[in-house]
Amino acid sequence: MITAKNCVARLSRYKSALNRFKTLGFVKVFSDNLADAVGATSSQVRKDFSVFGISGSKRGGYKIDELIEKINNILGKNEVQQVIIVGAGNIGSALMNFKGFEKEGMKIVACFDTDPTKVNRLGNIQVLPIEELKSFVLNNKIKIGIIAVPDNAAPGVMEALLEAGIKGVLNFAPIQLKAPEECVVNNVNIESELENVIYYVNALQKSRKT
Amino acid sequence: MITAKNCVARLSRYKSALNRFKTLGFVKVFSDNLADAVGATSSQVRKDFSVFGISGSKRGGYKIDELIEKINNILGKNEVQQVIIVGAGNIGSALMNFKGFEKEGMKIVACFDTDPTKVNRLGNIQVLPIEELKSFVLNNKIKIGIIAVPDNAAPGVMEALLEAGIKGVLNFAPIQLKAPEECVVNNVNIESELENVIYYVNALQKSRKT
């Protein structure tokens, strides 16, 4: 990996904070403002920007519009990113209807499922049989896929995506998926995120007692 | 924070790996097996266990059943954790129907929404008006809440949860929520996770070209 993952994640956060600042009518920000907005230090904001070659003006801070523009470029927002989903269950369906992606220039173009009863070629976003995955990915030059299937099905889906030539995967199955170097995998484990909260709530209560 | 967040997250991963090992008929594991399963080093596995006071037997590794038991205790699995959701939109509804929580001893007991048309007292999991949030939380001694509302509504919901006495929050709104020390917040930003994948796919392609 070229750039630290946290660093890119913070870039996303800066961007949403900047959009909020813009809504409030701000025109420029200082590293200090951004730091407050995302819960970081001003040093970190400036360091992150320097990593990505973003510069402001000394004494004048950063112009919000320019900053958003630059961050969007870095995050690949100059073109709409076409994304497919595998798995039309709870999570998959929610993501199909999720407004957040569209707003960020990411478009779900199709969903795939093994269950024939879930296939639907008439909807706003088609649900297709898994057999059509490879041809669809090739024909439409899709690079990004989301896995939203149960954990036992996930490794198989990963293989199918790799074989179809997918270059990046966001995985919601509660299993750590691996891929060869040429494919990026980001595992999001919702159960584990909730377990995390529960752990700290309990830990906090225990430490309170002593 | 008492223990590093990554450390707790890995604990969750060890647990699911252990469950898979168990399904395969294994009775004991070595730190090396677990490391392979979750993509860590054996040093790290043993270090993590030592942080939580988990010990195995030299030469004999760890008994899977005991290990699962111990990890479950640490993660608060000795009792079913009751959780509420705020927001019955796409994400909120998916989480209500999500099987993954139940399997892990976490139970969604109610959902709250401002939209009266979404209220439903007859379903398997009730959807209640947001006005009933506080009394429900108090009456049922709920400690954990999930936020699944748009970003502009999220800070208000956070306040309402705090006022109701919630001690831990898992936030899916794309905004970094803050809370006083006595409340734990874990922010999961799905858009940002996908952006992350896109960034690395692009970065990889660029580095390939040079």
Place this chain on the structure above:
DNA sequence: TAGATTGTTAATCGATTAACAATC
């Protein structure tokens, strides 16, 4: 026993923060 694995300490690595010269 000999060999393999744990548990822990020390070394390394990377990420965050502090500090400050440059400069608007």
Place this chain on the structure above:
DNA sequence: TAGATTGTTAATCGATTAACAATC
């Protein structure tokens, strides 16, 4: 100009890894 903020380097902090004595 004087004061404030950037950009960057050095210092600090924390997390991961390597190494190895203890021991089953």
